[in-house]
Amino acid sequence: MTRSTTDEAAAPPLPSPKERRRLREAKSLTEQQVAEAVGVTRATVRSWETGRTSPRGRKRALYARLIAPEPKPKAEPKVKRPPMPPPVSGPEPASVIAAGPAPASAPEPVSGSAPATASGPVTASAPPVPPVPAAPPPPPEPAPATPRLSPDEAFDALYAHAAPGLVRQTYLLTGRRSLARESVERAFQLAWHRWPEVAVDRDPVGWVRAAAYEYAISPWHRLRRVHRQPDAPPSEPARRALFEALLDLPPAYRRTLLLYDGIGLDLPETAAETEASTPAAAGRLEVARAAVAERLPELAAAASPAEQSELLHDRLGGLARAEHVPAPAPARTVRTGGESKARLWTRAAIAFAALLIGATALTLHTAPTHYEQPISPPERVGGVPPRGGPQKLTAQDLKLQKSLKEQPAHGPERLVPRIP
Structure with a gap:
């Protein structure tokens, strides 16, 4: 146990599943190439990139080294040159002179007399005053530290920022207002x-969006009477046509179209969120656009795919904003409701486990230790003659018995007695 714990602690850290896929595609590597380099199957690499499993041991180190981003070249450090001394008018100051070479034939002046020059004696003057060094600039004031938010405050901020838009997006995905609100909450x-995991995720809104979409398109909602039929479509003909075209698409195609053209994700991110390969996501997008273009003539008349994407983005946004979607519950209500539900399920699991343990203990205490064959119940038997004993001998029987005793016979004759 100690060894495995040490190995896991020394294992290289891996980015999030979406980031793994992005790094692999940034290096132009396919899933098959990564699988051959690490020594696993292609399905294993796909499960690593979708978050279902994670590599361990030597394969984890190889995988981390394979998708690691290339290090950026370090900039050469700038050599700071010493500042040049300021120019001084007149005789150089003592500090500068001391730093320079001393003259070879400079006679020392006699005290009380001025030094002589070629032009004659020079009157004595006051000694030069060295310049006052400039005061260093004051250190920059430190930037005010950003106050750290508590988990509750961070969750409430994320909820207030993303919840209303996610409800409208989920409504376009399902066509049901109540289901959209329920899915987002x-x-x-x-x-x-899972807040410790979501708080450090590269895209927390994408994490919540993926969870809401998965819950919204679950096929189990068909068994609920409330969500069997979609809500009434919009009254405007153009929006009604777009609404019906979206609901006629399969859920996977509808989700791909909404992520790429409605939200604006790129193709690799769309493929990663829908757990499909990039070519498969591109194929779903083309099929979905063609199906929607049959209902919207202006989309079919677009000159390029870029114009189609921009037009779909505008139409989907207008449809989401025009419909009256219920506002999500307050963040505190969602948090407390989730905590209450978690406590309820925990208590139910504990009660069920206790009941199961009690029933098992009672069974072990009352069950017999060996097998006892059950006794068959009595039954009345019919058709059997009554039980009888030996009958009283007649005179003829007595006479025959007496003759057999008096006349013993040997051989076969004894079997046929002679009766007088």
Whole structure:
């Protein structure tokens, strides 16, 4: 146990599953190439990039080294040159002179007399005053530290920022207002349960969006009477056509179209969030656009895919803003509701486990230690003659018995007695 714990602690850290896929595609590596380099199958690499599993041991180190981003070249450090001394008018100061070479034939002046020069004696003057060094600039004031938010405050800020938009997006995905609100609240409750993981994620809104979409398109909602039929479509013909075209698409194609053209994700991110390969996501996008273009003539008349994407972005945004989608519950209500539900499920699991343990203990205490064959119940038997004993001998029987005793016979004759 100690060795495995030490190995896990020394293992290189890995980025999030979405970041793993982005790094691999940034290096133009396919899943098959990564699988051959690490020594696993292609399905294993895909499970690493979707977050279902994570590599361990030597394979983890190889995988981390393979997708690690290339280090940026370090900039050469700038050599700071010493500042040049300021120019001084007149005789040089003592400090500068001391730093320079001393003259070879400079006679020392006699005290009380001025030094002689070629032009004659020079009157004595006051000694030069060295310049006052400039005061160093004051250190820059430190930037005010950003106050750290508590987990509750950070969750509330994320909820207030992303929840209303996610409800409208989920409505376009399902066509049901109540299901859209329920899906977003359920996704945020799941995010609050896993807040240490969500708080450090590269895209927390994307994490919650993926959870909400997965819950919204679950096929189990068909068994609920409330969500069997979609809500009434918009009254405007253009929006009604777009609404019906979206609901006619399969859920995977609808989700791909909404992520790429509605939200504006790029193709690799769309493929990663829908757990599909990039070519598969591109194929779904083309099929979905073609199906929607049959209902919207202006989309079919677009000259390029870029114009189609921009037009779809505008139409999906207008449809989401025009519909009256219910506002999500307050963040505190979602947090407390999720905590209450978690406590309820925990208590139910504990009660069920205790009941199971009690039933097992009672069974072990009362069950027999060996097998006892059950006794068959009595039954009345019919058709059997009554039980009888030996009958009283007649005179003829007595006479025959007496003759057999008096006349013993040997051989076969004894079997046929002679009766007088």
